[in-house]
Amino acid sequence: MDRETISPAGPRISQYGVDPKYIVKRGAELEGMTGVSLRDLFPDMPKVIYPASQGEKNIRQKTEAALARINFSKIKSGNTVNILASHHGFTFLGGKPYAEMLRTVKDFVERETSAKEVRLRAGLGMRFRETEEYIKAHGLDEYFKGKALGIAPIDAGIPIETCLGTLYGLRRAYDADVIIHAHNSDVREVHFHRQVDRAVKPFGMSYARAETRSTYHMNMGPRAANFVARAIFDSDFVQSKYSFSIFMIMSPAGVVNIDADNDLYALNDRVTVGGMKHYGKIINLLGEIDECVVILDFPCPVPYVFAAGVIYANMVGANIDLFDLDNPLPPYTWYTETFYNERGKPLIPGIPPVNPAIKMVVHNYAWTGYPATFFAEHTPTIMVGREQAELFNRDPMNLNYMKHALLAENLDAAMEFAYRTTKTDKVIIFDGATGGVNVSRPLAGHLLRVSPQVNERVGQTLMPKWLAQRDVDLKLLNEVA
């Protein structure tokens, strides 16, 4: 518990965040903080291939090994090929491993097939230039010879006939003869997808028009919504173009493998098991925190800042079992958010509250570009720095965020107020520290004490229940690292 803190992810120049010069102090620099290794919490955390001393070479090698098992017969001579990617992949470990996987897929496909042109089409969320920023930062535009594009949900659409009726994809995702689905296995938005068809989800999101995304978040209900992506993927249109899928397999500690399959549903089962096995433990561990102050300190919008390999939105919902499909609503999803009236009262009984263990949030560094007012409405929030507050006041998705947040001049002042008013000495920092989590010493002690029970509960009781709910064979548990 006397370890030094782990280096947090650095601030990034982006139009969605304040200039890094305004991030003058990080949570990890505060007195009383320490780093806890994920392996100390869960000794069976899998070995990672990145970060590692060989750097991106490992990623290239594993990607090539995975691709060697793929049947490329779908790609005919003279075909155009779109590698479909998503912005989320670039948010892991500085984005280098995902970029290298994409580069390797391009090289391999060009080498092994007679494709005429291999392009990159990378989907994005609500920050319509974010993917463009990643493409430039990783030199992908040059690597793909000017054929690397960010595709946004408000771009031109294409109707796709499905068993749910007409849904809409993005025209530029499908403007090739063949598509390759290149994604990652991080559970990330488990509050939305509930680890149901996790590997299929981008067909209803990253590669989809606003109509389809709105169908997912407004029309279907919190669990049924996950069928939207499957309906699109199973459509004749998508199947006529689909070749194979390749995934960067993540654990909370980093990249553990690259997996590929022509059969997306086989890959999906492996992703489902791996995600539950490792992320399930971390999220359940967060649920064991009885009280804490959360520091947001990472270059991403509020719900997406990372700690211990999971995102803040997972912490917001950690007071229930997010993987248990018998719980209809997590404490945070967009369905949940709509189910409160203007005075903050639930419209029906049984809406689970935001994790009451979060006594206060100190917003030291997090981006705009995602509607985050819900978080400030439901948890006392202190924004650090006037510049960041002004950025939120200009963001069309966060015009009300600062109506519910206090403003502090600097991080020290914010923490002094947080300690005094919450009376807790437990602090967790969502700063993207790799391989561990930065916390206050009292919280480190608590996490180390309870993690063995969590390990046992997830492994012996919860995993069998979660897998049965998803009709996934228990045998896979031993096969997936």
Add this chain to the structure above:
Amino acid sequence: MKIVSVHAHVNRELCTGCKTCAMVCPVYAVTVKRENGKPRVDIDIRKCVGCWNCEQRCPEHAINMEPCEPYPLQTDISRWDYKEIEALCRKARFHPQQVVCYCSASRAEELAAAVLAGAKTPDAVVLATGIGAGCGIECNQPIQRFLEAAGWRPERRKDSYQWYGRTTTVWEVSPEVKANHPGFRFLEDRELMDRIVNAPVKP
């Protein structure tokens, strides 16, 4: 309700006339013409809702958002009999007090009031409420469901990506899909959504 605090302005030196800005504008505030062989983009500031779509999608980075005197886009629900508002919300299968736009935190009751006040197209709803002037994504279906519930069938303009069409809801999933995919919990989620739609309005 949304407070508009910025307006879009085009840098004509950088503009190539590709019309992307016009295609993504939620209120048709942008027109692109050619004059003497050069592109000319005009943004109607009286209509601009400060959504940033044009700024975000312009491939030439030719559009800037500049602060303006803030003003609201809002429909006053008190001008209508609340029973009418409630009836339209229930018909569109929303609870009157539920959020339909995460960015502006606008409620279904305001969307209903805007439609009752005469908004017959998605762009008219945006101008009347600010719903659709944030992310421009998640409110897409609520707007279309309300217009359909009111009996309006707006015609989609082919020169715009503003909207495409209404899609399915959990109430419309076929028996075959429900029977073949029970793990997606269609019946339970429909029951949850029904409980929301039919919940009483709380003061």
